Amino acid sequence: MTPILQVEHLHKAFGGVIANRDVSLRVPEGKIVGLIGPNGSGKTTLFNSIVGLYPIDDGSVRFQGREISRLRVPKIARLGLLRTFQQTRIYGGMDCMQNMEISTAHARPTLRGMFGDVPAAVSERAEELLQFVGLYAKRHLRAGDLSFGQQKLLEFAMALMNEPKLLLLDEPTAGINPTLIKGLVDRLRRANEEMGISLLIIEHNMGVIMDLAEYLYCLAHGELLAEGKPEAIRDDQRVIDAYLGAH
Amino acid sequence: MSPRVRTVSYLVFLALALAAPYLVPAIRTQMSFLWIMIIFALTWDILGGQMGYNSFGNVLFFGVGMYTCALVQHHAGLGYYPGLFVGMAAGAAMAVAFAAVLGWGILGLRGHYFAIGTLGLGIAAAEFAGGWDYLGAGSGMVTPLYPGVVGARETFFYYLSFAVAVATFITLRRIYRGRFRLAINAIRDDEDKAEAMGLHTTLYKTVAWGISAFFLGLIGPVAGNLIGFIDPRDVAFASSSYGVWMLLMAILGGKGTLWGPVIGAVVFHITQELFWTYLLGWQRVALGLLIMLIVVFFPMGIMGWVRERWPERFGQRVDEGTK
Numbered sequence: 001m002t003p004i005l006q007v008e009h010l011h012k013a014f015g016g017v018i019a020n021r022d023v024s025l026r027v028p029e030g031k032i033v034g035l036i037g038p039n040g041s042g043k044t045t046l047f048n049s050i051v052g053l054y055p056i057d058d059g060s061v062r063f064q065g066r067e068i069s070r071l072r073v074p075k076i077a078r079l080g081l082l083r084t085f086q087q088t089r090i091y092g093g094m095d096c097m098q099n100m101e102i103s104t105a106h107a108r109p110t111l112r113g114m115f116g117d118v119p120a121a122v123s124e125r126a127e128e129l130l131q132f133v134g135l136y137a138k139r140h141l142r143a144g145d146l147s148f149g150q151q152k153l154l155e156f157a158m159a160l161m162n163e164p165k166l167l168l169l170d171e172p173t174a175g176i177n178p179t180l181i182k183g184l185v186d187r188l189r190r191a192n193e194e195m196g197i198s199l200l201i202i203e204h205n206m207g208v209i210m211d212l213a214e215y216l217y218c219l220a221h222g223e224l225l226a227e228g229k230p231e232a233i234r235d236d237q238r239v240i241d242a243y244l245g246a247h
Numbered sequence: 248m249s250p251r252v253r254t255v256s257y258l259v260f261l262a263l264a265l266a267a268p269y270l271v272p273a274i275r276t277q278m279s280f281l282w283i284m285i286i287f288a289l290t291w292d293i294l295g296g297q298m299g300y301n302s303f304g305n306v307l308f309f310g311v312g313m314y315t316c317a318l319v320q321h322h323a324g325l326g327y328y329p330g331l332f333v334g335m336a337a338g339a340a341m342a343v344a345f346a347a348v349l350g351w352g353i354l355g356l357r358g359h360y361f362a363i364g365t366l367g368l369g370i371a372a373a374e375f376a377g378g379w380d381y382l383g384a385g386s387g388m389v390t391p392l393y394p395g396v397v398g399a400r401e402t403f404f405y406y407l408s409f410a411v412a413v414a415t416f417i418t419l420r421r422i423y424r425g426r427f428r429l430a431i432n433a434i435r436d437d438e439d440k441a442e443a444m445g446l447h448t449t450l451y452k453t454v455a456w457g458i459s460a461f462f463l464g465l466i467g468p469v470a471g472n473l474i475g476f477i478d479p480r481d482v483a484f485a486s487s488s489y490g491v492w493m494l495l496m497a498i499l500g501g502k503g504t505l506w507g508p509v510i511g512a513v514v515f516h517i518t519q520e521l522f523w524t525y526l527l528g529w530q531r532v533a534l535g536l537l538i539m540l541i542v543v544f545f546p547m548g549i550m551g552w553v554r555e556r557w558p559e560r561f562g563q564r565v566d567e568g569t570k
Contacts, residue, residue, distance in 0.1 A: 109450065
């Protein structure tokens with residue numbers, strides 16, 4: 001079976017700085033895959049290259065078998081490949097419901113789709129998902145007034161609203177308190193199992209990612225350092241060295 | 248406000264506006280300009296307030312509509328009224344065409360770059376029109392004489408500008424209720440995020456500017472015929488007066504709200520008329536001071552201030568309970 005995402009020999013440099021060198025990875029359909037590595041190892045650059053924000057220098061990115069490395073960000077998003085941001089991004093001036101209602105999957109808008117009201121089914125779904133992440137009570141508050149952790153949850157709910165096939169999450173637990181993290185991990189797993197969304201997750205919290213992911217890739221200095229099952233990665237001396245600065 | 252109170256207040260307002268030319272006939276022209284100012288502020292706010300694109304070039308559409316209509320009136324060989332109405336339609340269409348073409352290039356600029364990019368539009372258009380003989384070059388164009396009796400002209404243009412203002416308001420009220428507003432608000436709050444979510448940002452931005460251009464292109468002809476003389480720099484493409492007032496009025500009233508620009512335009516226009524009447528010779532200085540006061544003390548505008556003060560009146564509240 002073709003993996004839902006297949007990156008092959010991806011190369012990306014900014015002037016003389018090589019951010020990604022010959023990176024290959026794959027996300028099988030319906031699975032949760034983790035991407036780890038020390039700060040500055042090129043994880044977020046890789047995300048940006050995959051979703052079309054950065055034009056890649058060489059290599060290929062295939063989503064559901066289709067080459068997407070030359071497509072622009074919104075186009076890729078509409079195919080069902082979505083990402084969340086490390087610096088959480090929500091629409092701060094709008095309330096949570098509005099944030100959700102404008103996050104549906106976007107087909108080419110018709111006149112009616114552009115100027116019509118928000119369909120009742122969409123509002124219904126928005127409420128369900130806000131309930132799912134625990135923000136239902138705050139649904140009429142301005143998203144910009146929420147705490148950082150709540151904004152992360154909102155961003156996650158917005159992504160689910162879009163019904164992606166593959167979701168790239170950039171440090172979903174960063175800045176969230178330990179109690180909330182447990183709930184978030186549980187929700188990530190449910191999104192994967194119940195909604196059938198494949199996940200590729202950048203994460204620094206080893207406990208979380210070892211627990212969630214079935215397969216891990218580790219980047220260091222822009223190159224793929226190791227890959228394998230979580231247990232194998234945990235015991236890999238090269239990975240330990242990279243994190244401790246020996247590499 | 249309950250729906251009934253709202254309907255009644257709309258009706259009272261409508262009756263007053265319709266009766267105004269007969270109640271205070273001496274200031275019909277000033278009142279016509281009040282409606283024009285309201286259209287300025289409302290159309291500016293579509294981009295500036297709701298979408299976060301501060302345009303200094305919207306006056307371009309106003310002037311384009313004005314000139315287009317005048318050309319139709321002079322050259323199409325229609326009677327006065329058909330010529331005017333066909334001219335208004337042509338003016339609006341031409342303004343939308345300009346918005347579509349310019350939007351393609353300029354709406355790709357973000358933030359300050361967009362503001363600076365649009366700053367040149369009105370100025371360039373004024374220079375262009377001022378040098379083109381077909382448009383009368385620097386000496387401008389004179390609109391056809393109104394055929395009615397003395398005094399009927401002012402009343403006619405009062406109702407015409409009022410009609411365009413009401414049409415603008417109702418249209419915006421409608422589109423701000425649905426998905427369109429959510430989309431352009433999303434672009435305002437975080438355009439990169441909107442793109443990452445797959446929103447058709449370019450389409451929404453261009454359509455938003457087109458709507459703005461449409462109503463400016465429709466009111467430009469009315470203003471041109473009301474003034475009776477189209478000067479390229481001081482009437483049609485008056486960047487330093489109309490072009491700046493547009494955003495001032497919207498900011499004063501409260502960007503990003505429906506009523507804010509209306510309130511801002513009323514306050515601004517009345518203040519301005521008072522300055523001209525009672526501070527003649529100093530009116531520009533007073534206006535400059537007013538602008539500074541607005542920016543310093545009302546950065547959020549009147550409606551913005553009200554909203555910060557009483558957020559729950561605008562539906563922002565914690566709603567406990569589960570679904």
